[in-house]
Amino acid sequence: MNVIRARGNFDRAIRNTAIRLADRTTTSQLLTALRDSIGVRSTPIGTTAADRLMDLLVHGQDIAVPLGMTREMPVDAARSALERVWTTDTFRSREKFAGYHLVATDTGWDAGAGRAVEGPVASLLLLVSGRRAGREHLTGEGAERMFA
Template identity: 45%
Template sequence: MNPWPEIHRQRIAVAAMLDSLRDDQWDQPSLCAGWTVRDVAGHLTLQQIGFRELAGMLRHWRGGMDATIQDAARRRATAWSPEQLVTNIRDTAALRRHNIGVTPMETLIDLLVHGQDIAVPLGLDHPMPPEAAAAATRRVLTMRFPPPPPSVRATSGVRLTATDVTWSHGEGPEARGPIAALLLVATGRLIALPRLTGPGAEILAARRTPPPPS
């Protein structure tokens, strides 16, 4: 799958969703532990940083890459108004650049998952294209570098099967559900677990101890 056309569409969709928010919704908690909606939006403006921007980020090192990225997202979210954040995401939607050390698939995964990190706690409907979600979920579950999120380990020994697109992964007792829910569970968003059914879903529910998503 060439992810760039879907990356473009998802950036436009996320910008439209953010553009519709009330002022108070920007400071509501997202699904990312410790991240507000504003922080997540700030993070999504950091998808195309080059060596110069990376060097600037590393000057604010916080002891680990996840913490450093979160710090950069918060600093961007604080420095820019909601209108500036939305404008940046929309104006850079068609650019085919990705961060150093990741592939375009990670860029797509970020958009699909972080879009739900914003939408779900606010009770908003933000559809996830099944084919793109299937490609993203397979990438999450099979990636070696960058390292996969720790939540991937919780899916071992379970067969994940999508109910809205032809897709499955793994061996063992089956957990069935919409591909969007499978992607969220694979990336540590346990709020999606009730959308899964089958004996494998019961196993995943019993493993509800992965670290918070970043």
């Protein structure tokens, strides 16, 4: 129903649903619901463990970065999440980064062809998931061109 209400736009449906919930719920109620969900181990239909890992890593940075907090990503976990983002169409990463060769300098991951964009796997994960955070750690001819 929420996706229909948002005219098929999944991102808009999530945003609008969150706004409606926040409008009818107090801060105390929201915090209680969040705390109550900590132990929940159900999986949304159509998602994988790699999807949940990516959500945890990327959205953790979405919270930490604006607060000025450092939140390290384990390299192996970030690599798994990056592989998931790259190989699924969720973020259209292969399309957006056509012409670039992404290379993780702290693990053996690489993908694409073209101008090199090199850096820590965590920074590449943030890049391909559409975040600005971490760009300062990316180098190479592709990074120079991409961020010019």
